[in-house]
Amino acid sequence: MQNEFDEIDRQLLAALQDNARLTSGELAEMTGLSQSPCWRRIRRLEEAGLIDGYHARLSRRALGYGVVAFVSISIDLQNEARSIEFAEAVRAIPQVVMFHGVTGTADFLLMVVAKDLDAYSDLLQHSLHRLPGVRQVQTSFSVQEFKGFNELPIP
Amino acid sequence: MQNEFDEIDRQLLAALQDNARLTSGELAEMTGLSQSPCWRRIRRLEEAGLIDGYHARLSRRALGYGVVAFVSISIDLQNEARSIEFAEAVRAIPQVVMFHGVTGTADFLLMVVAKDLDAYSDLLQHSLHRLPGVRQVQTSFSVQEFKGFNELPIP
DNA sequence: CGTGAAAAAAACGCAGG
DNA sequence: CCTGCGTTTTTTTCACG
Numbered sequence: 001m002q003n004e005f006d007e008i009d010r011q012l013l014a015a016l017q018d019n020a021r022l023t024s025g026e027l028a029e030m031t032g033l034s035q036s037p038c039w040r041r042i043r044r045l046e047e048a049g050l051i052d053g054y055h056a057r058l059s060r061r062a063l064g065y066g067v068v069a070f071v072s073i074s075i076d077l078q079n080e081a082r083s084i085e086f087a088e089a090v091r092a093i094p095q096v097v098m099f100h101g102v103t104g105t106a107d108f109l110l111m112v113v114a115k116d117l118d119a120y121s122d123l124l125q126h127s128l129h130r131l132p133g134v135r136q137v138q139t140s141f142s143v144q145e146f147k148g149f150n151e152l153p154i155p
Numbered sequence: 156m157q158n159e160f161d162e163i164d165r166q167l168l169a170a171l172q173d174n175a176r177l178t179s180g181e182l183a184e185m186t187g188l189s190q191s192p193c194w195r196r197i198r199r200l201e202e203a204g205l206i207d208g209y210h211a212r213l214s215r216r217a218l219g220y221g222v223v224a225f226v227s228i229s230i231d232l233q234n235e236a237r238s239i240e241f242a243e244a245v246r247a248i249p250q251v252v253m254f255h256g257v258t259g260t261a262d263f264l265l266m267v268v269a270k271d272l273d274a275y276s277d278l279l280q281h282s283l284h285r286l287p288g289v290r291q292v293q294t295s296f297s298v299q300e301f302k303g304f305n306e307l308p309i310p
Numbered sequence: 311c312g313t314g315a316a317a318a319a320a321a322c323g324c325a326g327g
Numbered sequence: 328c329c330t331g332c333g334t335t336t337t338t339t340t341c342a343c344g
Contacts, residue, residue: 017211017213055174055305055306056175100225102225109295115310146242155220191332
């Protein structure tokens with residue numbers, strides 16, 4: 001199960017990651033192939049699981065989320081069942097847009113969106129601080145977004 | 156310039172965020188509208204900037220990135236020009252997939268992907284530690300991804 | 311790989327409620 | 328603002344060499 005794709009596949013992946021509305025024809029022109037094999041390659045990339053799906057990217061600001069916070073959480077990890085309970089509780093919070101278990105001083109790192117600081121404060125008090133087993137919560141607000149998480153580099 | 160969208164717009168946004176390949180017809184059926192106004196609404200949402208674009212989501216694992224790291228960086232921020240220089244240098248690193256200036260103990264938070272720990276180690280030594288003005292670099296590896304950053308909640 | 315062609319959908323316009 | 332209808336143009340999808 002090695003990575004087995006060539007330069008053209010790379011071009012296709014990069015182009016589609018940037019704009020999924022490109023047609024097979026446009027992609028064919030970009031890559032120098034003709035339309036049919038180009039379409040077949042895309043099919044292959046989809047079936048191989050390299051392309052996970054096509055999604056509209058929504059604008060955080062246009063949706064009214066003015067606040068992005070990174071939240072480090074430490075818990076009392078007594079047993080695995082409690083950990084799973086914690087993870088499920090966090091995952092169920094819609095404002096938590098990213099959620100990883102991490103090494104280091106904290107146990108989990110969350111990325112959270114909120115309309116404003118008041119909304120974030122509510123979320124903190126009513127959801128995050130009430131999570132089962134939580135010991136410490138530390139918030140870091142984003143003050144400047146230099147790079148969103150929009151794309152992966154093509155190897 | 157308030158958020159001015161109704162329940163149907165919310166449905167459309169949620170559906171397209173989940174799957175951008177849905178046709179106007181399918182979306183019309185889902186929302187109970189007919190095809191024409193449905194299509195018009197989508198156009199409006201695009202023009203209003205709520206929909207930022209359509210993008211293929213690539214699979215990190217299928218691309219061969221086994222490592223995700225969160226990197227906190229503190230710098231000696233002597234003047235603004237130096238800060239901008241730093242930011243540009245970081246932004247130019249393809250493996251840095253997310254990059255925010257943050258409040259708290261560190262100045263910046265990065266999310267980085269790498270093939271494996273060796274690749275991450277190289278990146279750290281050859282890129283991150285060599286950044287202009289960097290004072291401290293702290294890495295937290297992701298050991299479990301409970302939620303990627305795949306979608307925003309619809310308000 | 312390529313050319314070509316049928317079937318589907320997008321991208322609208324328009325009349326009328 | 329919606330519906331329903333129709334039209335033109337693109338795009339998808341696939342048979343075949």
